[in-house]
Amino acid sequence: xxxxxxxxxxxxxMDSRRRxxxxxxxxxxxMCPFSGMTxxxxxxxxxxxxxxxxxxxxxxxxxxxxxxxYGPHQAGITTARPANGMIASFDVVADTPDDLxxxxxxxxxxxxxxxxxxxxxxxxPRLPPPDSGIVGPVxxxxxxxxxxxxxxxxxxxxxxxxPLRPKQLTRMTRxxxxxxxxxxxxxxxxxxxxxxxxxxxIHALRDIIKNCxxxxxxxxxxxxxxxxxxxxxxxxxxxxxxxxxxxxxxxxPNAGDEALMNRLVxxxxxxxxxxxxAGGSYQVVRIIRNFVERWDRTPLGEQERIMGRxxxxxxxxxxxxxxxxxxxDYGSDPEGKLTPLDAxxxxxxxxxAETEDNLILRRPFNYSNGVTKSGQLDQGxxxxxxxxxxxxxxxxVQRRLDGEPLEEYIKPVGGGFFxxxxxxxxxxxxxxSSLVAAVRARASQPMPG
Amino acid sequence: MSAMRWVTAALLTVVLGxxxxxxxxxxDLVEPIAEYKIxxxxxxxxxxxxxxxxxxxxKAGDVAKAKALFAPTRLxxxxxxxxxxxxxxxxxxxxxxxDDHEKxxxxxxxxxFHRIEYGLWVKNSTAExxxxxxxxxxDVTELRKRIxxxxxxxxxVVGGAAVLMEEVAATKIxxxxxxxxxxxxxxxxxxxxGAYKIVELVRPLIAEKEAEFVKKVEANxxxxxxxxxxxxxxxxxxxxxxxxxxxxxVLAVAVNTLAEDLSTLRAKLGLD
Numbered sequence: 001x002x003x004x005x006x007x008x009x010x011x012x013x014m015d016s017r018r019r020x021x022x023x024x025x026x027x028x029x030x031m032c033p034f035s036g037m038t039x040x041x042x043x044x045x046x047x048x049x050x051x052x053x054x055x056x057x058x059x060x061x062x063x064x065x066x067x068x069x070y071g072p073h074q075a076g077i078t079t080a081r082p083a084n085g086m087i088a089s090f091d092v093v094a095d096t097p098d099d100l101x102x103x104x105x106x107x108x109x110x111x112x113x114x115x116x117x118x119x120x121x122x123x124x125p126r127l128p129p130p131d132s133g134i135v136g137p138v139x140x141x142x143x144x145x146x147x148x149x150x151x152x153x154x155x156x157x158x159x160x161x162x163p164l165r166p167k168q169l170t171r172m173t174r175x176x177x178x179x180x181x182x183x184x185x186x187x188x189x190x191x192x193x194x195x196x197x198x199x200x201x202i203h204a205l206r207d208i209i210k211n212c213x214x215x216x217x218x219x220x221x222x223x224x225x226x227x228x229x230x231x232x233x234x235x236x237x238x239x240x241x242x243x244x245x246x247x248x249x250x251x252x253p254n255a256g257d258e259a260l261m262n263r264l265v266x267x268x269x270x271x272x273x274x275x276x277x278a279g280g281s282y283q284v285v286r287i288i289r290n291f292v293e294r295w296d297r298t299p300l301g302e303q304e305r306i307m308g309r310x311x312x313x314x315x316x317x318x319x320x321x322x323x324x325x326x327x328x329d330y331g332s333d334p335e336g337k338l339t340p341l342d343a344x345x346x347x348x349x350x351x352x353a354e355t356e357d358n359l360i361l362r363r364p365f366n367y368s369n370g371v372t373k374s375g376q377l378d379q380g381x382x383x384x385x386x387x388x389x390x391x392x393x394x395x396x397v398q399r400r401l402d403g404e405p406l407e408e409y410i411k412p413v414g415g416g417f418f419x420x421x422x423x424x425x426x427x428x429x430x431x432x433s434s435l436v437a438a439v440r441a442r443a444s445q446p447m448p449g
Numbered sequence: 450m451s452a453m454r455w456v457t458a459a460l461l462t463v464v465l466g467x468x469x470x471x472x473x474x475x476x477d478l479v480e481p482i483a484e485y486k487i488x489x490x491x492x493x494x495x496x497x498x499x500x501x502x503x504x505x506x507x508k509a510g511d512v513a514k515a516k517a518l519f520a521p522t523r524l525x526x527x528x529x530x531x532x533x534x535x536x537x538x539x540x541x542x543x544x545x546x547x548d549d550h551e552k553x554x555x556x557x558x559x560x561x562f563h564r565i566e567y568g569l570w571v572k573n574s575t576a577e578x579x580x581x582x583x584x585x586x587x588d589v590t591e592l593r594k595r596i597x598x599x600x601x602x603x604x605x606v607v608g609g610a611a612v613l614m615e616e617v618a619a620t621k622i623x624x625x626x627x628x629x630x631x632x633x634x635x636x637x638x639x640x641x642x643g644a645y646k647i648v649e650l651v652r653p654l655i656a657e658k659e660a661e662f663v664k665k666v667e668a669n670x671x672x673x674x675x676x677x678x679x680x681x682x683x684x685x686x687x688x689x690x691x692x693x694x695x696x697x698x699v700l701a702v703a704v705n706t707l708a709e710d711l712s713t714l715r716a717k718l719g720l721d
Contacts, residue, residue, distance in 0.1 A: 091698045091701075093702045124716060126715065126719075128712045157695075213706045214703075214706040217698050217702060
């Protein structure tokens with residue numbers, strides 16, 4: 001059983017909080033309590049906590065792991081993060097509402113098949129095979145999730161769609177430390193594809209490309225992964241490390257807490273967003289290059305002061321002998337003697353009542369691409385986060401981080417802002433059906449005046 | 450037809466939802482292939498003729514004339530590229546790009562149309578181009594000779610329609626083919642004409658059985674033509690840099706869909 005307190009609460013409130021969570025989890029049997037993910041095998045595996053940034057548990061993943069496709073929200077957001085993830089961004093060719101509906105229905109059909117698995121069709125060998133075959137003749141679900149999100153350009157370029165744009169959805173803005181490469185930015189449609197193995201994510205991408213040639217043009221993609229690690233002797237599942245060697249996600253809000261997710265992640269009726277958007281979320285993708293050679297030549301003490309955590313354990317600097325899930329007490333350290341005021345975790349999450357609303361649900365992956373022209377490693381973080389309010393979430397957090405000492409070692413080079421569609425309710429529904437219905441409803445309204 | 454084959458055909462009909470695959474149509478292909486051979490021969494004659502005028506202009510040091518003749522000369526080559534590519538040594542010599550060679554533009558193996566294009570547009574000069582002009586002329590003449598003696602394999606001819614689309618999809622839509630002159634839309638014209646010619650020749654064999662397929666393929670060729678027409682200028686096409694992002698996307702999806710669909714053409718004609 002993974003034990004971890006809710007990092008959004010102060011230490012004092014934590015013990016009771018943790019007991020509540022543990023109780024809620026029960027001595028969980030075969031179900032992951034927060035994601036609904038069915039574990040494939042016997043419950044001997046450590047159960048997961050509600051933290052999507054926990055490292056995947058080593059030796060626990062199975063190709064039969066299945067994440068339900070249907071529900072009020074799309075899979076792949078509060079779902080436990082598997083070892084592999086990818087963002088693929090596309091241009092969309094859809095001139096009419098019918099075109100858009102056809103694309104969304106086709107995507108839904110492919111997602112439902114890929115996430116459920118099954119045998120692929122056999123055709124005459126003189127024809128190209130209908131499936132790439134890279135995972136064999138029977139597709140296994142392998143914990144696959146495909147999460148579809150729309151970019152601002154999809155709305156802006158189409159007069160019939162423009163009035164229905166989620167109100168905070170814009171083309172990703174440039175932040176001071178960014179060096180954005182237009183080849184790996186933005187897009188009409190972003191697919192987040194996650195699974196236990198890389199072959200499964202690649203298979204899914206190739207399936208979608210093959211099935212939607214008339215409407216999707218691949219623009220860019222970035223793959224990443226996170227290390228699977230064995231739980232500690234006490235059953236504790238740790239947060240995965242990023243390529244700076246630090247644990248990443250210790251303070252992530254508990255994705256198993258439905259009320260918290262409704263407040264921080266899911267767009268509800270009270271946000272002034274178009275009605276069709278209810279159940280969706282704002283997705284931010286950032287490809288953040290890490291200058292790892294330089295980082296590796298930085299003294300350990302300085303690395304820890306820049307991040308605000310002990311590198312080995314992930315404990316906050318004011319609890320050096322503690323563990324990563326303990327909350328730092330900034331109130332007792334107003335001058336930043338223990339945790340510098342400009343330490344990454346202190347700026348990102350100052351842990352005050354006022355900054356509670358700025359919490360975001362992070363679900364990042366590490367990436368390793370190759371070698372730069374200068375002979376350095378092209379590595380970094382495929383940062384992905386979700387929030388109900390883009391401005392109060394990522395944008396506010398990033399503004400606080402602007403100018404942080406960590407900037408010397410990182411450079412955001414790509415990504416985009418997207419709106420993650422509401423869930424597919426059931427087998428009769430399709431992705432984005434509420435959006436298409438809203439387009440049709442507008443078209444049938446008489447023009448005002 | 451044996452009972453076994455009837456069973457196979459019936460099974461295929463089930464698997465493909467009614468789109469039964471033609472069998473024993475190889476004989477029916479004799480005429481289209483013969484006609485295609487004539488088409489290829491005409492294109493080769495035109496290529497040799499045009500290349501002579503083009504390379505003469507290069508050798509005469511007439512940069513402006515050589516630039517004007519570059520794209521139209523290539524048209525005939527682009528239309529029959531899948532057949533020309535049967536001779537990979539000549540295709541390399543005639544149509545390879547700088548990045549096909551380890552040392553790029555400076556590589557001694559970089560010859561042919563794009564080497565001359567590089568000289569004309571980047572150096573704005575025909576100096577150093579005379580040996581490349583002579584070699585190009587020899588190579589296209591040799592290509593015509595070899596293809597004249599060649600019996601065209603049906604699967605290469607029919608498969609050529611898809612090959613042309615794959616080439617556009619993989620390495621041309623980006624504008625990297627004619628990177629110095631930006632005359633890519635001329636090449637597209639040649640590629641699409643060459644692919645459409647093949648479809649046109651075999652269409653009577655599948656028009657009835659594959660009516661939906663034929664309709665869809667025709668519609669995508671029409672989509673491509675409509676876009677190319679928007680960029681017509683004089684006898685040819687505007688710079689590829691003028692192509693809008695929106696039109697590039699539509700070209701890309703039309704080409705990708707044609708590539709997917711035409712990849713089934715061989716099977717639809719009963720070819721392996």
